[in-house]
Amino acid sequence: MPFIYALPGAVAEGLIWGLMGIGVYLSFKILDIADMTVDGSIVTGACICAVLLANGFPIWLSVVAAFIAGACAGFVAGLLHTAFGIPSILAGILTQLMLYSVNLSILGGKSLVAINPRTNNLLVHMSNNPRSIIVMGIFVAATIIMLWLFFYTEIGLTIKSTGDNPHMSRAQGVNVKLNQVLGLAISNGIVALAGAMLAQYKGSANINDGRGAIVIGLAAIFIGLSVSLRIKPNFVVSMIGVVGGGIVYYIVYNFVILLGLKTEFLKMLSAIIVAVFLAVPYLKKEHFTKQRNLRSNKTKIRIGGEKNA
Amino acid sequence: MLKITNLQKTFNPGTVNEKTALYGLDLHLKDGDFATVIGGNGAGKSTMLNAIAGVWKPDFGTIEIDGVDVTQMPEYRRAKFLGRVFQDPMQGTAPDMEIAENLAIAARRGTKRRFVWGVRKEERIRYRELLATLELGLEDRLSGKVGLLSGGQRQAVTLLMATLHRPKLLLLDEHTAALDPKTAAKVLEITDQIVHKNKLTTLMITHNMKEAIAHGNRLIMMHGGRIVVDVSGDEKKNLTIEQLLNLFTQASDGAVDDRMVLS
Numbered sequence: 001m002p003f004i005y006a007l008p009g010a011v012a013e014g015l016i017w018g019l020m021g022i023g024v025y026l027s028f029k030i031l032d033i034a035d036m037t038v039d040g041s042i043v044t045g046a047c048i049c050a051v052l053l054a055n056g057f058p059i060w061l062s063v064v065a066a067f068i069a070g071a072c073a074g075f076v077a078g079l080l081h082t083a084f085g086i087p088s089i090l091a092g093i094l095t096q097l098m099l100y101s102v103n104l105s106i107l108g109g110k111s112l113v114a115i116n117p118r119t120n121n122l123l124v125h126m127s128n129n130p131r132s133i134i135v136m137g138i139f140v141a142a143t144i145i146m147l148w149l150f151f152y153t154e155i156g157l158t159i160k161s162t163g164d165n166p167h168m169s170r171a172q173g174v175n176v177k178l179n180q181v182l183g184l185a186i187s188n189g190i191v192a193l194a195g196a197m198l199a200q201y202k203g204s205a206n207i208n209d210g211r212g213a214i215v216i217g218l219a220a221i222f223i224g225l226s227v228s229l230r231i232k233p234n235f236v237v238s239m240i241g242v243v244g245g246g247i248v249y250y251i252v253y254n255f256v257i258l259l260g261l262k263t264e265f266l267k268m269l270s271a272i273i274v275a276v277f278l279a280v281p282y283l284k285k286e287h288f289t290k291q292r293n294l295r296s297n298k299t300k301i302r303i304g305g306e307k308n309a
Numbered sequence: 310m311l312k313i314t315n316l317q318k319t320f321n322p323g324t325v326n327e328k329t330a331l332y333g334l335d336l337h338l339k340d341g342d343f344a345t346v347i348g349g350n351g352a353g354k355s356t357m358l359n360a361i362a363g364v365w366k367p368d369f370g371t372i373e374i375d376g377v378d379v380t381q382m383p384e385y386r387r388a389k390f391l392g393r394v395f396q397d398p399m400q401g402t403a404p405d406m407e408i409a410e411n412l413a414i415a416a417r418r419g420t421k422r423r424f425v426w427g428v429r430k431e432e433r434i435r436y437r438e439l440l441a442t443l444e445l446g447l448e449d450r451l452s453g454k455v456g457l458l459s460g461g462q463r464q465a466v467t468l469l470m471a472t473l474h475r476p477k478l479l480l481l482d483e484h485t486a487a488l489d490p491k492t493a494a495k496v497l498e499i500t501d502q503i504v505h506k507n508k509l510t511t512l513m514i515t516h517n518m519k520e521a522i523a524h525g526n527r528l529i530m531m532h533g534g535r536i537v538v539d540v541s542g543d544e545k546k547n548l549t550i551e552q553l554l555n556l557f558t559q560a561s562d563g564a565v566d567d568r569m570v571l572s
């Protein structure tokens with residue numbers, strides 16, 4: 001029965017990572033950029049939130065500041081990519097490394113800053129899972145609704161087209177570089193917001209919390225989309241899928257811990273989950289084309305496979 | 310409307326792959342000119358269109374559109390003067406977005422994108438009417454993804470996108486070459502309609518000599534990064550394929566291209 005007791009916590013933490021997954025979805029799925037910045041910006045969000053709270057700032061200010069700091073990180077990564085021509089993967093890795101120093105200095109050189117849930121009026125905390133679930137549910141819903149509306153605006157449409165077909169976008173007068181910077185800023189802002197919620201939930205900001213964060217975000221996306229694309233391939237359903245994917249991920253995670261898997265293997269498990277989800281559509285397609293004897297006519301295989309459907 | 314002066318472009322300068330694709334090119338298009346462009350493989354036709362569109366900067370020379378020097382203008386800012394359709398049907402549209410969304414993005418070419426609704430209701434009505442004129446049954450698929458359309462349908466939609474916001478210059482780079490003959494003829498017919506209705510200044514690259522003679526009021530032949538033949542008016546109207554082949558052989562020192570002969 002211990003699994004049942006772990007369930008509310010898994011749902012709460014899953015919702016936080018689902019929010020993070022929404023941020024990753026923006027870069028990975030909409031902009032078509034694998035943005036490694038998020039491993040750093042999620043910690044930046046956590047650090048800013050923890051340190052501001054420790055210095056007596058109100059919770060809302062701390063959370064908003066986390067979002068802005070994350071957006072700045074995305075802005076830097078975007079600038080490295082668009083203005084200086086650095087490949088997007090590398091731009092993300094460089095920004096992530098810069099953020100490690102930034103995060104350390106935010107934490108005043110320490111590797112961990114604790115948040116006291118008794119002296120601070122936290123939005124979420126693991127001592128109160130029902131409240132945490134409700135608050136996170138509201139945050140996630142508000143984020144989805146805002147993004148959903150945003151992608152119907154003139155600017156939002158061109159951000160979608162930037163990722164979908166940059167060639168067409170330029171021909172239609174869209175400033176592709178600006179949109180990539182803007183998109184990465186929004187994406188990392190949301191990721192940092194998730195980081196701020198995570199720090200509150202766990203009661204601390206830890207300099208190492210971001211390691212492999214992008215992998216968890218991708219896992220949430222793949223788990224979620226594997227279901228939601230079968231239901232209805234629209235934005236809101238996909239977003240709900242991603243958040244659901246985060247929850248499923250944390251339920252599995254807790255289950256595996258209870259089964260007695262050594263914690264040092266958890267990152268390995270996360271990476272394998274993502275690798276499998278990336279490999280399956282590719283292998284399916286390879287197999288499919290072989291059957292049809294079309295091997296010479298190689299088509300570009302998009303990750304996830306549904307974009308070219 | 311278009312004035313190209315002494316335009317030069319060398320790819321990969323200083324390497325073994327050095328290639329001068331445009332060689333002091335001069336071209337002057339009057340308002341309303343519809344020029345077809347022919348020439349062998351590697352003659353520099355696509356390079357000329359890419360230079361006009363601003364895909365990269367030329368080594369020297371200037372490009373003026375309607376009196377504005379656009380030589381140093383980035384591609385996305387020049388787009389407000391231009392409508393473009395590419396050889397590859399995949400290039401001109403965003404496959405994961407709706408037909409209406411693609412059209413709406415194109416309709417706002419050259420305007421500042423704002424924080425307001427991206428596809429308005431009355432726009433949808435207009436798009437439906439315009440799609441109906443294509444006679445491809447697309448008027449009922451406004452909310453369908455462009456990625457689900459056939460190559461010909463996508464080219465027709467791209468053509469509509471290129472001309473929704475009246476361009477000062479329409480650039481067509483073998484936009485029917487990837488289509489089957491029947492679809493190609495249909496897309497070409499739509500092209501003619503749109504160009505004539507809007508009196509668009511147009512550059513159309515083709516490999517088909519018959520097409521090059523049948524369409525437009527002017528015919529340009531390129532070779533080695535230069536314009537080697539430029540005929541217009543009655544002279545162009547009365548041109549035969551045989552004459553054109555002769556002109557081509559003279560201009561290119563006998564190096565006739567197989568693709569050109571195929572009518």
Ligand SMILES: Nc1ncnc2c1ncn2[C@@H]1O[C@H](COP(=O)(O)OP(=O)(O)OP(=O)(O)O)[C@@H](O)[C@H]1O
Pocket residue numbers: 320321328329330348349350351352353354355356357
């Ligand atoms: N981006 C590029 N980089 C290097 N070389 C290029 C590039 N674009 C064109 N070239 C070269 O410039 C020359 C002219 O090419 P271009 O594409 O303009 O020919 P074209 O007249 O359009 O021919 P085709 O009928 O085959 O389309 C070719 O030799 C080509 O290899």
Ligand SMILES: [Mg+2]
Pocket residue numbers: 354355356
């Ligand atoms: Mg060409």
